[in-house]
């Protein structure tokens with residue numbers, strides 16, 4: 001998406017699942033801070049649901065049997081208690097990040113997808129991973145990728161995966177608490193010289209989140225997160241919930 | 249079959265059948281196999297119908313339907329009734345998985361063949377044979393038919409063929425920006441038409 005394009009125009013393609021992976025990510029960044037687009041996504045999702053509901057086909061009787069048989073042996077996943085334990089930090093963060101890769105169809109209209117964060121799927125769902133060979137994957141697979149993780153006071157966890165070579169980083173969070181309706185999470189770059197500048201917004205609905213952050217990582221020494229009024233702020237208006245140092 | 253198999257009686261969102269289904273999915277999330285069987289019985293037909301429509305291949309559609317149903321069981325804990333109906337949650341996932349599959353599997357040659365067919369605006373003549381029509385199908389179809397061709401074709405290519413807007417643009421030799429805005433305006437018009445009936 002170039003600067004002179006109106007991001008609001010992407011709403012239609014978004015609810016049709018017709019955005020390429022990288023644009024889906026950046027549109028979701030926009031959605032997090034744009035109530036008008038969120039409302040339109042909800043509206044237009046009703047239309048795609050009608051399109052979906054208009055089709056019917058009889059599944060074979062064996063399908064029912066196979067599915068019920070499979071689920072009898074399939075463990076259900078629970079959020080947020082389902083986080084892997086005992087893995088080295090790097091591996092845990094990678095699992096989370098890969099999981100997030102699979103669900104970039106995030107937020108409101110695509111809420112089914114957002115609600116389907118699947119760590120274990122990362123290995124098996126090659127379909128998805130290949131289709132989403134996105135900016136996030138690029139960062140995760142960078143040879144020089146570093147992962148820094150911090151636990152927040154409420155028990156949620158934030159990580160920054162950074163590649164100095166690619167000059168980009170991704171922010172990954174698990175179990176972020178839900179904010180008030182008129183609030184969003186805002187991410188900040190802390191410059192080596194001390195200044196803060198906005199690095200992206202996350203929806204106030206919290207939960208699991210993954211975002212490739214905007215702009216160059218050049219002078220960045222850390223990434224911070226605060227709660228801000230909807231639409232975000234130019235400078236933080238509240239105490240940081242967490243700050244993750246990005247290795248030089 | 250369950251009480252939610254039929255559509256077209258007022259707002260789905262608030263109907264008691266939908267509320268019942270939402271509750272069954274919540275129960276399934278707690279590990280209740282019978283509740284999951286209810287969800288399956290209510291939604292397997294539309295799930296397979298939608299997947300079949302996108303994949304145009306009966307065997308693959310069965311396979312993806314199975315995967316989607318098992319995924320629903322596994323991840324039912326993520327369903328949030330306050331954000332939408334169980335039907336919406338399940339069908340959104342089904343569409344997403346069908347699109348994933350089609351993008352992964354279909355070699356570009358095959359896709360271009362489909363595109364060429366669709367560019368001739370015959371989207372409804374080649375529905376897989378197993379797909380049945382019912383009341384809501386006809387309504388959606390007539391509303392789609394009421395759209396201008398330049399708005400209908402991008403919607404059909406994206407939603408039913410799993411194309412990205414860039415692929416649609418290439419297929420129709422139309423600028424990408426135009427395709428994006430036509431998808432949006434087409435959906436808005438479609439919404440107006442569906443609500444008017």
Ligand SMILES: [Zn+2]
Pocket residue numbers: 007008030034036037038
């Ligand atoms: Zn917007």
